[in-house]
Amino acid sequence: MLRTLSFLCCLPAALSSVYLQETFDAGIDGWVMSGAKSEQGVWTHSAGEWYGDAEKDKGLYTSEAMRFYATGKKLDTPVTTISQDLVIQFSVKHEKRESSFCGGGYLKLMGSDVDLANFDGETPYSIMFGPDLCGYDVSRIHLIFNHNGETLLKRDDIKLGHDDKNEFTHLYTLVLKADKTYTVYFDQVAKSSGTLQDGWGFPPKAIDDPSDTQPEDWVDEARIPDANDVKPDGWDDVPEQIPDPEAVKPEDWDAEDDGEWAPPMIANEEYRGEWVQAMIANPAYQGEWKPRQIPNDSYTEDIANYADQGAVGFELWIVNEGSVFDNLFVGDSYEEAKAFADETWAVTKDAEKLSKTKFDEEAKVEAEAEAEAEAEAEEATLDEETESHDEL
Numbered sequence: 001m002l003r004t005l006s007f008l009c010c011l012p013a014a015l016s017s018v019y020l021q022e023t024f025d026a027g028i029d030g031w032v033m034s035g036a037k038s039e040q041g042v043w044t045h046s047a048g049e050w051y052g053d054a055e056k057d058k059g060l061y062t063s064e065a066m067r068f069y070a071t072g073k074k075l076d077t078p079v080t081t082i083s084q085d086l087v088i089q090f091s092v093k094h095e096k097r098e099s100s101f102c103g104g105g106y107l108k109l110m111g112s113d114v115d116l117a118n119f120d121g122e123t124p125y126s127i128m129f130g131p132d133l134c135g136y137d138v139s140r141i142h143l144i145f146n147h148n149g150e151t152l153l154k155r156d157d158i159k160l161g162h163d164d165k166n167e168f169t170h171l172y173t174l175v176l177k178a179d180k181t182y183t184v185y186f187d188q189v190a191k192s193s194g195t196l197q198d199g200w201g202f203p204p205k206a207i208d209d210p211s212d213t214q215p216e217d218w219v220d221e222a223r224i225p226d227a228n229d230v231k232p233d234g235w236d237d238v239p240e241q242i243p244d245p246e247a248v249k250p251e252d253w254d255a256e257d258d259g260e261w262a263p264p265m266i267a268n269e270e271y272r273g274e275w276v277q278a279m280i281a282n283p284a285y286q287g288e289w290k291p292r293q294i295p296n297d298s299y300t301e302d303i304a305n306y307a308d309q310g311a312v313g314f315e316l317w318i319v320n321e322g323s324v325f326d327n328l329f330v331g332d333s334y335e336e337a338k339a340f341a342d343e344t345w346a347v348t349k350d351a352e353k354l355s356k357t358k359f360d361e362e363a364k365v366e367a368e369a370e371a372e373a374e375a376e377a378e379e380a381t382l383d384e385e386t387e388s389h390d391e392l
Contacts, residue, residue, distance in 0.1 A: 016331060016332055017077075017331055017332050017333075018330075020328060020329065021328070024045065024059045025058070028043060030073060031043075032071060032119070033070075034071060034116065035117060039068050040067065040070070041062055041064040041321075042063050042064055042067075043060050043063070045059075046059075046324065047059070048061065048093060048095045049322070049359060050352060051351075051352055052350070052354075056347075056348070057324070057348055057352070058324075058326075060326070065319060067317075067318055070313065071313060071314055072108075072114070072311050074112070074116070074310055074311050075309075075312065075330065078309055078310035080307045080308070081176060081178075081306045081309070082306070082307055083178050085178055085333070086174075086330075086332060087173070087331050087333060088127070089327070089330075090130070090325060090327060091169050091171045091327040091345045092169065093170075093323065093324040093352075094320070094322070095167055095322035095323065096320040096322035097166060097167035102133065102319035103318040103319055104130070104132055104142075105133070105314075105316065106128050106132070106315070106316065108123075108125040109126050109127040109309050109311075110123065110124065110313060112308050112311065114311045116313060124146070126304075126309055127144070127145060127146070127306070128143075129141075129174045131160070131172060140158055141160065141192075143158065143182070143184060145200055146306075152200045153201075154200055155200065168349065168352060168353065169348055169349055170186065171186070171187050171349075173185035173186075173338075180304055181195050188341065196303055203298040203299045203300060204296055204299060205296060206294060206295060207294060207296045208290075212291040214291075218289050219282065219286045220286065221285065222282055225277045225278070226277060229278040236275075238270050238271050239268055240271045241266060241271075242265065242266060242268045243262070243265060243266075244263045249261045249263075326345075327344040
């Protein structure tokens with residue numbers, strides 16, 4: 001027994017696969033820039049206007065506003081989700097994030113045969129994952145799957161909270177298990193989890209029988225009028241308004257000129273409103289009728305099983321420039337992804353906040369100096385005009 005335990009302890013742990021770890025420290029030359037659209041924005045290699053580390057925080061940077069952006073990279077080894085876990089992770093900093101900010105931040109997983117030079121919104125993909133932000137009305141994490149050519153959005157949004165929507169770098173992680181359960185993390189905190197079958201519109205096991213109809217005598221009224229509740233006698237005899245008993249005909253009232261005088265009407269305090277019969281539970285109620293369920297011929301357990309996925313890419317529409325995409329991970333181990341994020345994003349997220357504070361302070365000083373200079377220039381101009389006027 002001891003010998004067996006010793007042998008088991010020496011067995012290596014199951015090896016995880018890492019298909020891509022991209023920090024962009026070496027630049028963005030390995031990424032193919034799409035030229036599919038004339039309004040294509042220019043990706044640059046930048047950490048933005050403020051950052052934790054000027055070099056390590058460089059990533060794919062959207063340098064122009066109101067543009068389409070698309071770029072991708074082929075993987076050395078294609079990914080599969082057939083009987084295998086998949087983990088996708090990346091960070092995004094929306095530097096120009098304000099109340100009016102509008103832009104996507106999604107990564108797409110695509111087949112090995114994709115033409116990245118012409119990558120655009122029409123290019124087929126298997127999975128799309130990442131933030132979707134527009135003002136304060138739209139703030140969610142998209143997770144979209146392709147099923148037989150149909151794009152399936154999650155039935156309910158993975159919502160971002162108020163504190164999640166700011167200009168700092170945030171981390172987005174998708175863990176898709178081989179058993180087709182999933183977890184979406186935001187800044188390493190789980191935001192949503194469950195099964196794909198429950199969360200998306202994949203064909204269900206059973207469907208309504210189209211030949212089954214509701215019986216004519218089916219009772220679906222949960223409550224009925226109480227037959228013992230009878231309207232009291234004289235209920236309708238009480239008017240809603242009555243003549244004002246305190247009103248007095250004006251002394252100068254002329255019936256011949258003004259017509260017959262009548263006191264104004266006021267609300268009747270004794271008026272009880274329209275009588276409504278009490279409702280009681282219906283003893284014959286049978287519940288909401290539902291059609292009989294039958295097996296769905298379209299049902300399959302073969303969902304989100306993608307083979308030969310050999311490329312990833314960002315395909316976006318950006319209203320505000322200044323977004324930095326960085327720290328991209330594709331593999332099959334959440335532990336590996338978390339360790340990678342701890343070495344990259346976790347180091348950046350705190351340092352950049354100090355940098356942002358300093359950046360704002362310097363910008364404020366600069367703006368005040370410019371305003372003061374403008375005021376002095378206007379005053380000097382006014383003095384010159386006054387002197388010129390006096391000389392005349």
